[in-house]
Amino acid sequence: MNTPLGILAAGMVTAVGLDAPSACAALRGRLDGFCETRFLGPDGEWQIGAPVPLPRNWIGEKRLAHLAAGAIAELFEAVPGAAGRAALILCLPEEDRPGRPVRDAAALAARIAAIVEIPPRTRTQIVAHGRPSGLVALRQARRMLAEGAAEYVVVAGVDSYLTAPAIARYLADNRLLTPDNANGFLPGEAAAAILCAADGEAALSLAGLGLAREAAFLYNRQGEDGLDVPLRGDGMTAAYAQALGEAGVTLAGVEYRIADLIGEQYWFRQTALAALRLERGRTEFQDLWSPAESLGNIGAAVVPLMVGMALTAARKGYSGGSPVLIEASADDGACGAAVFHEGAA
Template sequence: MMVLASGMVTALGYNAPSTLAALRAGVSAVQATRWVDTQDGQPIRGARVSLPHWWEGTGKLAELVAPAIHECLQALPADAHARVPLLLGVSSAARPGRPADLDARLLGEVHLRLERAPHPVSRLFAGDQIGCMQALLLAEQLLATGQADHVVVAGVDSFLSAGTLEAYEQRRRLLTAANFNGFLPGEAGCAVLLARRGAAAPDALHIAGWGLAREAATIEDTQPLRARGLTAAIKQALGVAGVGMGDVAWRITDLSGEHYKFKEALLAAMRLDRSTRDGALPLWHPIEFLGEIGAAVLPCLLAWTRHAHLAGYAPGLRALCHIGSDDGGRAALVLQAAPPAGAPST
């Protein structure tokens, strides 16, 4: 598969060019929010999208992601939009503060804003960060079998609601003045337009390999973390792409500020990277600037990787992308600016 276009609505910008330019420059959208940490009375810091008016719920999620999807579709003729399935990653059913009507209403709300009827194959993937990876696998099937010429994979999420913040604060998962091992809450809607590899598209980002696995020692589990799930997902992705860790120039991930994910990424790299390098393998993590964006993170990572290649600031030809969800799901992708010689067009 290859990524042809992207769309983004984030705390850094209302479209992909503005968001990606800010990420490149290292601009942070994190600031004090209107919510207060009950332990020390200080405002909780996070990255909020400045919408025309503030509210919570399914309608807000639709407002975040519909413009990103529309931005993606501008890469295609207008008469082709109705033939593009929408595969949308969202928070899992276990997420505290999740809108009760999200599964029933979100797709309809999004298509209402896009002013088009839903494609018969369009659906939600309720899997937090891994949801969009599951959507990518279905997109690959749709493209490979000719059921679609293009597919939009999008993700939308928000941690900025009272119920969500209260639950994560009680679990000591938020980064606050009283807790240095936590994440900064954020929100975003991000989308990418996918096509089958082989078409003439010099500005495309190619997904050369991917892998999925599960980690038994999750972030809220008491088992010792050995990063077996992430290691397995990366090995699978590298194997599909036919490359090794020594061929990877940089990593782009969903590291959020919690020590768990940094330790996991370090353990996986130590197990797999036996190459000799001049320096450390670069590690990019946009959540540092956008806050935790959950289900929207994978399209964000794909968009940033493509932009880095197009604008000439990528550390090298090939990137390793990896993500993980709280329930133990792990995914990895090998991303590159051009397919390797002799690779099949899938």
């Protein structure tokens, strides 16, 4: 039997709110943070994105550090007893991602710790798998709690696609949403964090977790003559099945889902295929939320943010019900899903 993992608090720094309550209210109201950025898009027009309106114009890793520190500090304000007693798992973009905004992950973690005043000997782990990083981090957090290695675990994610190399590369690959390309994403940035514990008065608890890999990943060029292998959704279907099996529910019993649908058609097809292959017997409406509608592609910050959305919705009474399934996937085929129940485990 898996060790219970409860979510005690959430913190967010986003383009639509600099804390979790304001960000979740904006997301619920379908507000967005899209505006012209300082980066040039096609035809000399400004590229649309979702930058965070920070009080100072920090750049590079210093900007990321302040984004993440703001989200983590919000956790310790909500649960003061966790400060100094929590391990940290930091979710970051993939190491080989074009325009990766992080050069030295360890230095970034140290800078974040200095801002938040986290003790130097705090156990810290780095998970650099992009959007699904938070799901991998939840598995590690559950293991740490089961082993008694920490009383609390902070799962924090920070990322930004708003860098000159990233914009240039994704424009060249025709992957950004522009007036001439409807099949693309809007670049964003954000930080989000959740506080996990094995017990306590949790409003949301992890019930099941699944991790898998999709062979037919985005633009895979693995078929004959360099063509893409067709997507069947095998990876996400396997992740769904693992998470649902561990939680002891079927997809028909899930009340709503939250997904990192960043904008490209591939991700919508993947989610639809997984649902079509597993859902049987449901007739009621099953809502599907996506923070990308308001924030664009926020990379490694998305899973902690989606868990925070579910936590806030459960506490405020506007969730789609219980349980909720949260999914995320990366360009290289890594994908995962998690099932959460409202209330303590």
